[in-house]
Amino acid sequence: MTGRAEDAAIIFEGLGKSFPKAGGRVTALEGIDLTVPAGSITGIIGRSGAGKSTLLRMVNGLERPTEGRVTVTGQDVGQARGPALRAIRRNVGMIFQHFNLLSSRTVRGNIALPLQIAGTPGGQIRARVDQLIDQVGLGPLADRYPAELSGGQKQRVGIARALATGPQVLLSDEATSALDPETTQTVLELLGRINRDLGLTILLITHEMAVLRDIATHMAVIEAGRIVESGPTYDIFTKPTHPTTRSFLSGVTGTTLPAFVAGRLQDGPPGDQVIRVTFAGTHATDPMLARLATELGISANILGGAIEEIGTQPFGNLLISVPADQGDRARAFLETHGLTTEVLGHVR
Ligand SMILES: Nc1ncnc2c1ncn2[C@@H]1O[C@H](COP(=O)(O)OP(=O)(O)OP(=O)(O)O)[C@@H](O)[C@H]1O
DSSP: OOOOGGGEEEEEEEEEEEEEETTEEEEEEEEEEEEEETTOEEEEEEOTTSSHHHHHHHHTTSSOOSEEEEEETTEETTTOOHHHHHHHHHHEEEEETTOOOOTTSOHHHHHHHHHHHTTOOHHHHHHHHHHHHHHTTOGGGTTOOGGGSOHHHHHHHHHHHHHTTOOSEEEEESTTTTSOHHHHHHHHHHHHHHHHHHOOEEEEEESOHHHHHHHOSEEEEEETTEEEEEEEHHHHHHSOOSHHHHHHHTTSTTOSOOHHHHTTOBSSOSSEEEEEEEEEGGGGGOOHHHHHHHHHOOOOEEEEEEEEEETTEEEEEEEEEEEGGGHHHHHHHHHHTTOEEEEEEEEO
């Protein structure tokens, strides 16, 4: 992801972070170059221990880089101290997997907290809290305590609290990981609405590709402290280049080989070649397999697949097998017509 500095909400440049450990140091992040476009929802995906939380914590100064720098709306976070750091923190809200609400305070009290810390006059706090409660749809629950709320309601409180000081950037640390799928959707929809209505930039970390598919305009894949692939979500879903990205993608709909095929997959011929065909944009709804049969006389077996949407653009994944000696012709034909193909292996 590149872009002009003035269009960027967050810029990581040559960022590195290591921690002391017995007998040396452990490197958590290395050579991170990433631009988060202003107004985007940018997602970082990676496995446990890849460095996601450390990366996020650099953005609000909870961690400082050991190399390189991170700037938020032009401010160098690593160099900021005292009032400058507090100003950055008011401009960068954060929400958490386990909500981090104060159990002794009501919904209203939790949301008011950052305003009280910022020294906002009491009268203004009340009006602002009412506005935030309305914004996240918590109206009737304003005087409840966290223990009386569902997970989704608690996360709405977390979101309202994060928005209290009017930040330009919202950080989300696995905000939906503790929620069931239905509640996850409602929270993602709320984040999408806030992004659109307030023009807020959201940087989120997740280990779930489906979250990125549903909400992120841009994404980056992080592995062992390095970014291995980044760009618009649609491009990465339709043309992944790194094996780690492919492996994450195999977990979302339509890209998983049925077990009876996966168990028999081998590297070389003979038999049938198993191909993943990715349809993007206007090609997503073309009858290409029918044309493969009528124009080339090659009949494909369909093993799995789905057509979905990323943003408003259609995108399909189809797993097919064709006779191994016809594989190259079939793939060339599909590629000529704007589809992307990948050989997954061969089966007898
Ligand atoms: N304060 C710390 N002291 C020492 N090592 C740390 C510290 N914080 C993180 N690390 C190490 O840095 C690496 C990256 O950790 P981080 O928590 O950022 O990964 P993550 O991708 O967020 O993982 P998870 O999804 O499990 O939270 C790990 O090897 C971790 O042990």
